[in-house]
Amino acid sequence: xxxxxxxxxxxxxxxxxxxxxxxxxxxxxxxxxxxxxxxxxxxxxxxxxxxxxxxxxxxxxxxxxxxxxxxxxxxxxxxxxxxxxxxxxxxxxxxxxxxxxxxxxxxxxxxxxxxxxxxxxxxxxxxxxxxxxxxxxxxxxxxxxxxxxxxxxxxxxxxxxxxxxxxxxxxxxxxxxxxxxxxxxxxxxxxxxxxxxxxxxxxxxxxxxxxx
Numbered sequence: 001x002x003x004x005x006x007x008x009x010x011x012x013x014x015x016x017x018x019x020x021x022x023x024x025x026x027x028x029x030x031x032x033x034x035x036x037x038x039x040x041x042x043x044x045x046x047x048x049x050x051x052x053x054x055x056x057x058x059x060x061x062x063x064x065x066x067x068x069x070x071x072x073x074x075x076x077x078x079x080x081x082x083x084x085x086x087x088x089x090x091x092x093x094x095x096x097x098x099x100x101x102x103x104x105x106x107x108x109x110x111x112x113x114x115x116x117x118x119x120x121x122x123x124x125x126x127x128x129x130x131x132x133x134x135x136x137x138x139x140x141x142x143x144x145x146x147x148x149x150x151x152x153x154x155x156x157x158x159x160x161x162x163x164x165x166x167x168x169x170x171x172x173x174x175x176x177x178x179x180x181x182x183x184x185x186x187x188x189x190x191x192x193x194x195x196x197x198x199x200x201x202x203x204x205x206x207x208x209x210x211x212x
Contacts, residue, residue, distance in 0.1 A: 019089030038150025123197030
């Protein structure tokens with residue numbers, strides 16, 4: 001139960017930051033988002049592993065560090081945390097989010113293939129980094145893992161945000177739907193790319209790591 005509570009809180013912190021950072025229009029929003037993930041990992045990683053992301057959880061499951069049932073329970077609380085966070089963001093920034101959604105609807109977006117590649121590739125990078133810095137025996141007890149993971153998200157958001165929005169997290173995508181910033185119809189595309197990225201990361205880790 002403690003692990004599930006931490007995963008709920010950590011995902012809430014992440015999605016709450018995502019929504020408010022987007023609503024603010026700040027050019028350093030990706031840094032704030034990466035920082036929020038970093039602090040959530042440092043705060044709760046020693047309890048739950050600090051996933052806060054179903055794609056990371058599926059990678060950890062395939063790596064053999066959690067059971068299927070535990071993974072599905074993580075998914076449930078991660079998505080729940082994202083929904084609660086999104087509702088709070090809507091309450092605080094309803095008008096701003098509406099204008100952003102309207103502007104996004106008018107803008108020319110990337111192709112389906114471009115979005116799939118961007119989301120799949122960087123979710124792979126994120127999950128691979130997590131597996132190497134947070135689950136590898138040789139890095140056990142290190143003090144940098146939260147920083148490494150947070151900056152991975154920030155780097156992806158800066159470099160790929162203009163293509164896919166820089167989501168890299170199925171729970172975050174659900175939160176963005178609740179905020180009106182993403183469509184329900186995009187779930188298959190984003191979740192498919194993100195979960196595939198997590199699975200490939202686990203396969204690469206197991207093929208290349210001495211700890212696998």
